Amino acid sequence: MTAATLTAPLAPARRLGVAAGLRHTFTLAWRSLVQIKHNPMELLDLSIQPVMFVLLFTYVFGTAIAGSSGEYLTFMLPGIMVQNALFATMTTGFGLNNDLTKGVFDRLRALPIARWAPLAGRIIADTVKQAWSIALLLGVGAILGFRVGNGLLGVVAAFALLLAFTLAASWISVLVGVLVSEPEKVQIFGFMVIFPLTFTSNIFVPTDRMPGWLQNWVEVNPVTVVADALRGLLVSGPVAGPVLQTLLWGAGIAVIFAPLAVRGLKRRV
Amino acid sequence: MDYAIRAEGLVRRFGATTALDGVDLAVPTGTVFGLLGPNGAGKTTAVRVLATLLRADEGHATVGGYDVVRDAHQVRQLIGLTGQYASVDETLTGAENLLLIGRLLGLSRADAKRRARELLADFQLSDAGDRAAKTYSGGMRRRLDLAASLVGRPQVLFLDEPTTGLDPRSRNELWDIVRTLVADGVTVLLTTQYLEEADQLAGEIAVVDHGRVIAQGTPEELKAKTGGQTLTVRPADASDLATVASIAGEVSGATPEVAQSAVTVAVNDPGVLPAVVRRLEAAEITVAELALRGASLDEVFLSLTGHRAEDAPAGNDLERTPA
Numbered sequence: 001m002t003a004a005t006l007t008a009p010l011a012p013a014r015r016l017g018v019a020a021g022l023r024h025t026f027t028l029a030w031r032s033l034v035q036i037k038h039n040p041m042e043l044l045d046l047s048i049q050p051v052m053f054v055l056l057f058t059y060v061f062g063t064a065i066a067g068s069s070g071e072y073l074t075f076m077l078p079g080i081m082v083q084n085a086l087f088a089t090m091t092t093g094f095g096l097n098n099d100l101t102k103g104v105f106d107r108l109r110a111l112p113i114a115r116w117a118p119l120a121g122r123i124i125a126d127t128v129k130q131a132w133s134i135a136l137l138l139g140v141g142a143i144l145g146f147r148v149g150n151g152l153l154g155v156v157a158a159f160a161l162l163l164a165f166t167l168a169a170s171w172i173s174v175l176v177g178v179l180v181s182e183p184e185k186v187q188i189f190g191f192m193v194i195f196p197l198t199f200t201s202n203i204f205v206p207t208d209r210m211p212g213w214l215q216n217w218v219e220v221n222p223v224t225v226v227a228d229a230l231r232g233l234l235v236s237g238p239v240a241g242p243v244l245q246t247l248l249w250g251a252g253i254a255v256i257f258a259p260l261a262v263r264g265l266k267r268r269v
Numbered sequence: 270m271d272y273a274i275r276a277e278g279l280v281r282r283f284g285a286t287t288a289l290d291g292v293d294l295a296v297p298t299g300t301v302f303g304l305l306g307p308n309g310a311g312k313t314t315a316v317r318v319l320a321t322l323l324r325a326d327e328g329h330a331t332v333g334g335y336d337v338v339r340d341a342h343q344v345r346q347l348i349g350l351t352g353q354y355a356s357v358d359e360t361l362t363g364a365e366n367l368l369l370i371g372r373l374l375g376l377s378r379a380d381a382k383r384r385a386r387e388l389l390a391d392f393q394l395s396d397a398g399d400r401a402a403k404t405y406s407g408g409m410r411r412r413l414d415l416a417a418s419l420v421g422r423p424q425v426l427f428l429d430e431p432t433t434g435l436d437p438r439s440r441n442e443l444w445d446i447v448r449t450l451v452a453d454g455v456t457v458l459l460t461t462q463y464l465e466e467a468d469q470l471a472g473e474i475a476v477v478d479h480g481r482v483i484a485q486g487t488p489e490e491l492k493a494k495t496g497g498q499t500l501t502v503r504p505a506d507a508s509d510l511a512t513v514a515s516i517a518g519e520v521s522g523a524t525p526e527v528a529q530s531a532v533t534v535a536v537n538d539p540g541v542l543p544a545v546v547r548r549l550e551a552a553e554i555t556v557a558e559l560a561l562r563g564a565s566l567d568e569v570f571l572s573l574t575g576h577r578a579e580d581a582p583a584g585n586d587l588e589r590t591p592a
Contacts, residue, residue, distance in 0.1 A: 012335070012346035020375070027372045035360045038401050103356035107417070110320050110355060112345035113373050269322070 012112075021114030028108070028121025032095065033128060045091070050084045050133055051140050057204065058144060065205060070145050077141045078158070078230035079203025082223055084133055085162055086198060089170040090190035092126045093177025097186055100178070105269060119265065123170060130166050134159055149236045158233040161246060165226055168250035171257035178264035203227045222249045273298040273425050273456035274319060278328035281314050281480075288314040289325065290480035296458060296473075301451055303471030304460040311480040312460035313352065316429045319458065320350045332425055349418030352429030357410075357417050359403035363394050366402060366413065370420040388416040392446070408439030415446060426450065428459045432466060444469055465563060468492070476573060484573050492563070500542060502549070503531040503558035516548045535572075536561065 036042045057076055062069030096119070099105040108118045138146075138155065148155055176189050200214065201223035207215050218224055226249070229242035274296035281289040288311045296302040304312045317323035319330055321341040329336060335343040357366040364385050371381030389398045392412040397405060402413055411431060418426060428447065432440040447470055451457055461467050467474045468488040476484040476491065484491060500521065504513050507530050517525045517534045521541050525534040536542070542561050549556060 012333075012343040014340075015342060023375075024373055027369065030372075031358065031361065031365075031369050034365060035358070038360045038362070102359065103352075103354040104358050106317075106322055107350065107355040107357065108373075109322055110345060110348065110350040111370065111373050111421075112342055 016112070016114055021117055024113040024117035025120040025124060028117055029125040029128070032122055032125030036129075042091075046088070046129055046133055047136060049087075050080070050137050053080055053084070054137060054140055054144070061204070065209075073141065073144055073146050074235055075206070075231075076204055077137065077146050078234050079201070079223075079227040081134055081137050081162060081230060082201075082226045083194075083198040083203055084137060085130055085166045086169060086194050086223070087190060088126070088130055088133055089166055089173045090176075090186055090194070091129065091173075092122060092170045093173035093175075093180075093186040093189075094183045095122055095126075096174060096177035097180060098183045100268060101182055109269060119174070123167070123174075126170060127163060127167060130163060131159070134162055148234050150233060154233045157243075158230050161229060161233065161243060162226070165246055165250045168254040168257075171254055171261050174261040175257050175264055178261055178268050197221065198223050201227060222246075225249060271298045272296060274302070274330070274332050274458060276315070276319065276328065276330035279315065279318055279325045279330060280327035281311075281318060281323065281325050287480050289318070291328070292477070292480065292482055294330075294475065294482070296456060298456050299451070299454050300473065301447070301457040301459055301471045303467035303474040304458065304477055305462070305464060305467045305474050306460075306477035307462060310477040312477055313354070313429055314480075315477070316350075316352065316427050316458065316460060317354075320348055320355075320427050321345055322350075346421070347424045349421065349423030349426045350429075351411075351414045351418045351427065351431055353433070354429070355414075355418075357402050357413055360401060362399050362401055363389060363405070363413050363416075364398040366417055367420055370417055374421045384420055388419060392416045406439075407435055408442065411435060411439065411443060412446070415443070419450075423455065425456045425458070428457060430460055430462065433462065440466075464488075464491075468563070478573075498536045498561055498563055499533050500536045500545065501531055501533045501558060501560045501562070502545065502556060505555040505557045509554045512552060513549070513554060516552065517545060520544045520548060531558065 036046070054073075054077065057080065058069050058073045062072030062076075066072035066075055096105075099108075099118070099122075105118060109115075150157075173186070173190075177183075177186050180186055180189070200217055201221045202218055203223060207218045207224070210218060225242055225245045228237070229239070229246045231237050232239035232242055272295050274294060276292055276294040279289045279292040280287070290311070292311070292315055294302070294315070304315060306312050314323065318325045319332060319337060321337050321344050324338060329338070331337065332344045333347040335347070337344050357363075358369070361369065367385035367388055368381050371384045372378065376384060385398075386395075389395045392415065394409060394412060394416070397409060402410065405413060415428075415431070431447075432443055435443065444466070447457060447459070457470075459467065459470055471488065474486065474488055474491055475482045500517065502513050502517060504510060510527055510530065510532065514525045514527050514532045517532050521534045521536050521538075523535045525532050546559070
């Protein structure tokens, strides 16, 4: 049987180069992306849910909140991009936890590949998914009448800023994925934390329409900060302040959660 | 002698539990070595240490001459791992899983595809190659797991309970595959809860209990220690149990056990069964069940340790909470 035919034993290589590690990372990213093909639920999460949210909010709440659905779309689209991106970061923790509980992670760790490749591959694949969702939201927005105020440069900058922020925020998801016992609990966490976090920001309703005690929180909520930065870049309004604050928030989250997540992962496996 | 796997004094604790309590192993190259023990005995922990997935607290081990901690990268190039915790990706197809591993092992896309096709054919999975692994039956799934661990043509293969939960036909198919691999020079470390499986495949068996090797030898040596076979007699009328027990004891010369309305007794002599039948007939006892079978793990344990193999609860996380 050919399966067992041994090739002449070669002396095994002593160490791995960075180039090999990157190749492993991209192979594993491919694997995460191929999964979408076999898992219609993921396509639903990635594509249908964001579009549905935009349509529902624009036409159900638009007139009541902003006077017209067109006005509201301009106000809300940058914010819903942030909300959608934060929900999408849960994919990373969900997938990682799935790999850990199902044993895929151990299978990978027993292979002569870079130790960081499984996590890096997953994060790269999830960043690709994020980019797809952001582009989709902008596309749907454009069809519904969303007009950008700062040209292509503004769009590219907004795109890059949101990707950078979600990359940082996904470390929270990794940590949750490492700590919980089953993938569904990652989703529960996402629901329990991201829902209230994003709704108590200014992404759907302007801050001054909320009760005073809530306004204090809304103003410091990082979701508000990121949404303001995107509004500035995509539509109009201040740019430098919110963008800088977004970058600081992202850096802060990454500095705290990346080491915790990596340490948690090492302890778990 | 040339050893593919050597372990000396492996100790591994999980909190208050000691999963490995000083395990020594020496597996000659090109042989099948069986680790036999109940759930929670430490078999899986031992495999995880040898497969570089887990560090031992004490002791050291080499695979193919390479230290599993210091030269872990080299060890990973020599080994294949199949176990319930080292799984393929259920959402990918069989072919994609094998392609993924081939690519990770540095094969070109074309070579990885060719290797995947080759393995799917060898394991009778060609027709199912383009279906997601989660749609596979238990037997197909184990064959795919095994195929996945063979992509890199390993010299040393770890099979952690490869047939647990499989039907007899799938189990026999898997055994045949393992025999073929060994014929081609692969060294196999097999863990199992079934004496029969170790007996069928392994040249040498180590019996593990509570993280220690409590006996080691060829299957024949172990079976000789455990009384070879067990005779079970279940009288149709439970009031005959005492009579049946005394007959079984007298004829076999061993101490019978009465449990669950049946009498069991260790048997070494092939003449015991017909003699028992004649005596039962003479005593006019109607029998509901009469069976002679090979010593089970339970009997091996009973005779080696004086206690029965404790069954861990179903779904127990083997490597973290050893019973």
